[in-house]
Amino acid sequence: MAASSVIVSENGRGRYQQTVCAGQHQLLADEPASMGGEDAGPAPFDYLLAALGACTSMTLRMYAERKDLPLEQVEVELRHDRIEIDGQLRDRIRRQITLRGDLNPEQRQRMLEIAGKCPIARALGQPLLLEAELAA
Structure with missing residues (x-):
């Protein structure tokens, strides 16, 4: 089975915000405010x-x-x-x-x-x- 690749990188829009690229899909990840994030996306x-x-x-x-x-x-x-x-x-x-x-x-x-x-x-x-x- 071929390995698939997901790329996660800081996006500079928040303390913990990440841009997640999975194929043609772009998602956002963040931590909740209780953990110091901005809750801009799923943890x-x-x-x-x-x-x-x-x-x-x-x-x-x-x-x-x-x-x-x-x-x-x-x-x-x-x-x-x-x-x-x-x-x-x-x-x-x-x-x-x-x-x-x-x-x-x-x-x-x-x-x-x-x-x-x-x-x-x-x-x-x-x-x-x-x-x-x-x-x-």
Whole structure:
């Protein structure tokens, strides 16, 4: 699989404001005022949650189409917090998935299982190789 590139750079319009270029799309990122930003765009964790939510919803839509399921709409609400486990603070993301349509209990349960198989959920749910290097 070819790696895609996203370029993030300070835009000079605020203390923490960033311009995010993903292909032909340009987005804005910032920190909320409570963190010293101007809240001019979503915070980095909001983008992480958005990526997981979008991937979850798209994966469920694709599965429903392949299986010809009567799925009318998917909505994914995501929340991030930090909890203590065995004396260590850990990040936790919780997804609440709403499935609208005439799905029976078995189909709904299978959809929940499929939600865990979306590529972003798989990447976040296992040790991730995260590398950084300085550009020349």
